[in-house]
Amino acid sequence: MNDYDSWFERGHVAIVTGASKGLGRAVARELARVGISLVIDARGAETLGEAERELAEFVPVVAVPGDVADLAHIHRLVEAAEQRFGRIDLVINNASTIGRSPLPALDQLSPATFDRIFSTNVFAPLHLIQHALPIMRRHGGTIVNVSSDAAVEAYAGWGGYGSAKAALEHMSRILATEIDGSGISVIVADPGDMDTELHRLAAPDAETSSLADPSSVAPSLLRAIAAPRGSFARVALQSGVAVVA
Numbered sequence: 623m624n625d626y627d628s629w630f631e632r633g634h635v636a637i638v639t640g641a642s643k644g645l646g647r648a649v650a651r652e653l654a655r656v657g658i659s660l661v662i663d664a665r666g667a668e669t670l671g672e673a674e675r676e677l678a679e680f681v682p683v684v685a686v687p688g689d690v691a692d693l694a695h696i697h698r699l700v701e702a703a704e705q706r707f708g709r710i711d712l713v714i715n716n717a718s719t720i721g722r723s724p725l726p727a728l729d730q731l732s733p734a735t736f737d738r739i740f741s742t743n744v745f746a747p748l749h750l751i752q753h754a755l756p757i758m759r760r761h762g763g764t765i766v767n768v769s770s771d772a773a774v775e776a777y778a779g780w781g782g783y784g785s786a787k788a789a790l791e792h793m794s795r796i797l798a799t800e801i802d803g804s805g806i807s808v809i810v811a812d813p814g815d816m817d818t819e820l821h822r823l824a825a826p827d828a829e830t831s832s833l834a835d836p837s838s839v840a841p842s843l844l845r846a847i848a849a850p851r852g853s854f855a856r857v858a859l860q861s862g863v864a865v866v867a
Contacts (some may be wrong), residue, residue, distance in 0.1 A: 624841060629848035632657030635707040637754065638700055639690050639746075640717030642669035644818035645768065648840035654680040656844070658712065661703045665689050682706070690717045690746035691738070700753040710754050711763040712847070715747035715790075716732060718768065723823040725779035736782055743786035748793060755806070762805025764847050767794045769810050769856075791856070798854035806851050809846055813839050814860035834860055 636653050640646040642664030650662055654677045662677070664670040666685040674685035684702045688695035712765045721731075721739040747767055758765075773787035779837045791810050798808040816834040842859040849855075 623843045624844070626831075626841075626845050626848035627656050630656040630658055630844070632653045633659065634711040635659045635661070635703055635709050636712035636714060637663075637710060637750070638714045638716060639663050639699075639702055640718040645813055645816060645839060646714075646716040646825050649765045649834040649843055650677055650714065652840045652844050653712075654683070657681060659707055660684070661686065661699055661706070663688055663695070663717070664750055665692065673776070690750070692724070693749055696746065696749045696753060699750065700757070700772060703754075704757055707797055709761055710718045710757045711761060712764045712766070713754050713758070713763070714768070714843075715750060716766075716768045716792075716823055717746065718743050718820060718833065720783050720820060724826060725783070727779060728781040731782050732790060739782045740789070743783070744789045744793065747790060751797065755773075755801070758806050759804055764795075764807050765797070766809045766843065766847065767791070767813055769812050771812055773812070773815065795854055802853040807855075808852060809844055809854075810848065810856040812856065812858045813843075814845075814858065 626847045636658045638646055638650045638660060641650045641662035642846050650660055650673065659682045660677055661684045662670065670687050671683050673684050673751060674749060679681045685704050686698050686702055688698065690696060719739060719742045721735040736862060751765055767790050769791050770787045772784035773791050777784060794810045815833050816836050816839060817830050839859050846857040
């Protein structure tokens with residue numbers, strides 16, 4: 623039993639995007655273990671189905687294959703949560719894209735790639751939040767936007783992705799200010815470097831043996847969700863450091 627198990631209420635509902643692999647799947651697995659019903663998505667229907675079968679051994683699960691950059695898909699996620707469960711207590715915007723592999727320098731970044739990066743990493747999370755908020759306001763809850771240290775560090779080649787994550791972080795701070803007092807808080811979660819498909823695509827030649835397994839990082843996110851805080855916190859998951867803006 624973890625120190626956060628008793629904080630989560632069985633029957634509460636989470637939407638987790640990008641839940642078929644990596645951190646998303648690890649977080650969904652940890653949420654299922656503490657009794658949180660799930661609405662999950664991913665672009666790959668086959669791997670999403672595998673995740674659904676695994677998680678459904680613990681809690682009710684609705685899997686909705688699709689791309690978060692598709693606005694109609696976002697609507698389907700929220701509709702699935704309301705129709706199946708009648709509530710949304712937690713939104714975890716985890717789905718992300720680097721746009722292109724290998725990562726291009728900014729002077730080689732095409733408008734189409736830049737647009738794709740921002741559509742997936744910035745506007746898609748906002749669109750999901752916009753549609754989930756009216757339901758979340760009934761009971762309160764938590765919005766988690768998964769970010770990156772690339773949002774605050776100047777890594778060559780990471781200009782598109784890092785800029786998008788920086789925008790996501792500032793948007794999160796403004797959102798927290800705007801909904802302060804609603805019973806809904808906002809967390810920006812920086813998971814650090816992990817052994818994931820996204821990291822391997824971004825840095826195909828990098829050594830991965832020292833990278834964290836997402837399953838070892840996921841409990842830190844649940845611990846951050848359960849921790850007392852105000853309307854906003856930025857949490858570095860691997861170090862457990864929370865910084866409130």
